Amino acid sequence: MFTGIVEETGQVADIRKSKQGIRLVVAAAKCAQRVANGDSIAVNGCCLTVVKRERKRAGDLLHFDLLIETWNRTNLKQVSPGSAVNLERSLKADGRLGGHFVTGHIDGVGKIIKWERKGADHILEIQTLPEILRYLVFKGSVAVDGISLTVAKVLKNRFRIWIIPHTFEVTALRERKVGDEVNLEADILGKYVEQFVRRHR
Helix, strand or coil: CECCCCCEEEEEEEEEECCCCEEEEEEECHHHCCCCCCCEEEECCEEEEEEEEECCCCCEEEEEEECHHHHHHCHHHHCCCCCEEEEEECCCCCCCCCCCCECCCCCEEEEEEEEEEECCEEEEEEECCHHHHCCCCCCCEEEECCEEEEEEEECCCEEEEEECHHHHHHCHHHHCCCCCEEEEEECHHHHHHHHHHHHCC
8 A cells, every 4th residue: 555655766777578577677765775575666656566676886776577467557668777767665554644545556547648837837637548537536636657646627538637846856757748658546435435336226
């Protein structure tokens, strides 16, 4: 379980095929501290398991094995060595919940169709599928590349969010451009409510 509050941006160091599918290696500083094999880290919002921690003078490397399905269903397939990725360690039971409950199970991807500066802030519009949009509500929560964000407007085939300067500066969103894909996870509360209503009609 995560909160959607990105702790740092790591840098992709290597991507290669492995027996398990894809081996993704990410250079990290803060998120590599006190991390052991088997721990979960959200990488662009996707919950991945650390399979190896490699100590380097320039910074630690975290190794992750991705199934081909995970690779194909997320925007991790578009990263390359040098790309910035959002990182968050799993939520501690005694930690603050600064964002919202994020599982790290990506619902799908969306495509950036508008990404522009508005004063000190940025406007981000993302086009996505109806099965994701149905869980989005005005002022509700959504995780975009693992970042807990507030929905500003839901339109027919897209939604809009405002990005404050701090979020722009400390996340990988600063590298995104129109046409890029982003990982999306709708608020889990909406999914449970839908399931409950469906079963008790």
